[in-house]
Amino acid sequence: MILIFYYSLLRYNVFEPSQFILFDNYLKLFSDKTFWQTFINSLIYLLVTPILIIISLILALAVREATSGAKFFRTIYFLPVVTPIVIVGIIWRWIFSEDTGLMNYLLSLLSLPKIFWLTDYPTNIISVMLVTIWRGFGYYLVIFLAGLAVIPKGIEDASRLDGASYFQQAYYILIPNLKPTITLIFVISSTAAIKLFIELYILIPGAPMDNKTIMLYLYRHAFERFDLGYGSAIGVVLFLLTLGFSYVNVKMMERS
Numbered sequence: 001m002i003l004i005f006y007y008s009l010l011r012y013n014v015f016e017p018s019q020f021i022l023f024d025n026y027l028k029l030f031s032d033k034t035f036w037q038t039f040i041n042s043l044i045y046l047l048v049t050p051i052l053i054i055i056s057l058i059l060a061l062a063v064r065e066a067t068s069g070a071k072f073f074r075t076i077y078f079l080p081v082v083t084p085i086v087i088v089g090i091i092w093r094w095i096f097s098e099d100t101g102l103m104n105y106l107l108s109l110l111s112l113p114k115i116f117w118l119t120d121y122p123t124n125i126i127s128v129m130l131v132t133i134w135r136g137f138g139y140y141l142v143i144f145l146a147g148l149a150v151i152p153k154g155i156e157d158a159s160r161l162d163g164a165s166y167f168q169q170a171y172y173i174l175i176p177n178l179k180p181t182i183t184l185i186f187v188i189s190s191t192a193a194i195k196l197f198i199e200l201y202i203l204i205p206g207a208p209m210d211n212k213t214i215m216l217y218l219y220r221h222a223f224e225r226f227d228l229g230y231g232s233a234i235g236v237v238l239f240l241l242t243l244g245f246s247y248v249n250v251k252m253m254e255r256s
Helices: 002-007 024-030 033-045 048-065 070-082 085-095 102-109 123-149 153-161 166-177 179-194 198-203 214-224 228-255
Strands: none
Touching: 002 228, 024 228, 033 123, 033 179, 033 214, 033 228, 048 070, 048 123, 048 166, 048 179, 070 123, 085 102, 085 123, 085 198, 123 179, 123 198, 153 166, 166 179, 179 228, 198 214, 214 228
């Protein structure tokens, strides 16, 4: 990280001698409209975090109470997590295809106009978010199940004897005891959302850069244009954004 910060102070590529330019790369970032648009897109993408938490928590509570078929549902829910991302990308590109895709076919059955899922902004960002949610909720479900497993059953049994319904137990006992788990998932999922790369790279490779996130913008400058100084400056900003958001998440959960 120290080396990347040093590179961010240089005009540096692999073909020419490096030149020390101090904070010029950072000053360039402030006037770079594409950078700020990708930055905003990255913040928009953080909306997947609360959605993932809600879905995975609800399913974890349901699977925990299942009297039969619990192992089957755990396997089904976790299957997208272990499916290779390239296969996931191919499947969802077909589903979102404008002319032959499943989504637009279903819309046509309802006499609704087709949607350009992977080409129109911000629809393409939302489409990729749906893929991230589908692929990730099983992972966080397993973490929630692990958190639920360590909650003493005696507390629930006592509340049940006092006449508490299952929803009251979930709200007053289970969820409060899951605060450390929720904090962990907030940090993991938000960090992953900010650093998102593969899904966007596979699903919307031809979209304009201002339709993508900061990680794709870093990739363009560092690994396509070989402008390693400017790419390093973007990397430092990305690191500070991730660190700051993780810190805020932890502090908010500590106070709640």
